[in-house]
Amino acid sequence: MKNLYYFSKNKLKFIEIRGFYKKFLFLIFFTSFILSFLFFGTYYVLNEFVNPSKDIQYLKNQNKRLAQKIEIYSTKYSKINRTIDSMMIANNDLRISANLPSLSKSDLNFGVGGSLFDLDFMSSKDISNSLNSMDKFIDKINSKIEVEKINFMNVKSGLKNNELLFESIPAIKPASGFLADDFGMRFHPILHIRRMHMGIDIITDKGTPIYSPGGGVVEFAGIKGGYGNTIVINHGFGYKTLYGHLSDISVSTGQKLSRGTFIGKTGNSGILTTGPHLHYEVHHNGVPLNPRNFIFDDVNIFEKKSLAITN
Template sequence: MDKKPILIFVNPKSSQIKEYTLSFRRIGLALLIVLAAVVFSFKYSVHLIGKLSQNSRISQLEKENAILRAELKKISDRIAELRSNLDLIEEKDDRLRAMLDLPPINEDVRQVGIGGGESFLANSELGSVSFGSELIETLNLLEKLDREIRLEKVSYQKLLTTVERRQDSLQYLPALIPVQNAYLSSGFGNRIHPIRKRRQFHKGVDLATNRGTPVIAPADGYVTFAGTNGGFGKFVQINHKYGFETLYGHLDKIYVRKGQFVKRGDKIGEVGSTGLATSTHLHYEVHYNGKPLNPVNFFLNDMTY
């Protein structure tokens, strides 16, 4: 006969003893129920912990997204401010170009700018972000701003080069009267030659003054001739760069030599009447790219030396 397990229970107050006979089947069932409860409790605990962790992560991500959105808003505002400043720079660029007689930058060129890669619109990874469209728009604006700034830098360099060249060319522009206290005794153009007595084109002007009056260089340049030159008598020629040359005839004395660099206001000789001359005067010519021009048009009263 099989022995069955007996569960004895003693009441501590009444000292009564109770016996319970258990079958192996009931014990197995109880153990199975306990095991199932333990497994269920474990799985539920794991699920609960995972859910709490996930909720915590979602909360953290939401906070991070809020911070990123706020920063993105600040960046967008900053881009708008830079856009406004760039518009002012573009307006000044147009005004400077007008002052320097340069063509304005075409509006289509301004819209495209210089350089730059592909647009961020095609980036599918950014599009999957919760605020991806805002981010893509901001990045595209930033890229466009970068291209326009590079365009303005190139334009500014061109403007600077033009201004520097104009300043430099002004230094070489024959803009002074080469003799002081003189009067125009013969102008530029057709006239009757005072000695040959025939109609002839006068390539310069005659500036009458006292013998020995200093003759000065009207601009910086290099002396290309200094000596006697036929009917011009004692003669000096100066190359002033950028196509300008000046010629001086009938000098009494010459103070420069060929190849010498002279600056505006330097004394190059004295007025005389050497060569074919009827009186004391300076014959003065201004040439541009080999063509004689009326020197009177270059006498600027506000130029000093």
């Protein structure tokens, strides 16, 4: 291999270049490295800032997956919404059965209908609007749940009151015997004038047991004018019953009673009576009602009492 020389002006002679090929190869390698660094660096910068299509595609894929999840959740919430709507309709029927006023049309319109979630936004890439719509939808469902909670408590309270009402309302004939002298205007057999008969008369022997037709509290027990020995029971809910012409009173004022409690015996006390019988009245909020409407044939307290005594 030939040696390479260069002329030195300082020394005014040719000087041999030692290790020339090694230095030349290193120079080529170093230059190539610098050029490669500049090339790939420039490509990276251009790819990231001039043409960020890779990140855009990644974000598009992420948005697509998020939109799919939102659609799945919206379908589930729509199903919950329809279930709540069905519950509101059923609860409205329960309100009626519990003697509560039915829901207003505005309340029913609030509860009934299709999905409150507009699924059309799923065709859009605006995820922010989609999430806002979902928030509003969930708030609507929460409001409906709160309404149903209140409605449920009202129905529960109404049914509880119904139980008390059914236990208290007069529902049986208070004494055995023949029903005579109907409720309404009649010719009074003693006063010989037309006069309102505010109850009915049960014709029976003196000493026939009398039973409370419903739960309540004894409001009066004593002598009451032409009625003679009289009992008045306050059943609550505006209902009161009166029993006149008794021969014996077996309860006292303030005593609590349940349906079927023995309260006294029929008789002929008082001046406005022509013979042994029970005068029976039913009042609601001070208005006299026909007691026949409060005597149910399927409830026979006397048969139950007879069976209890026999057993």
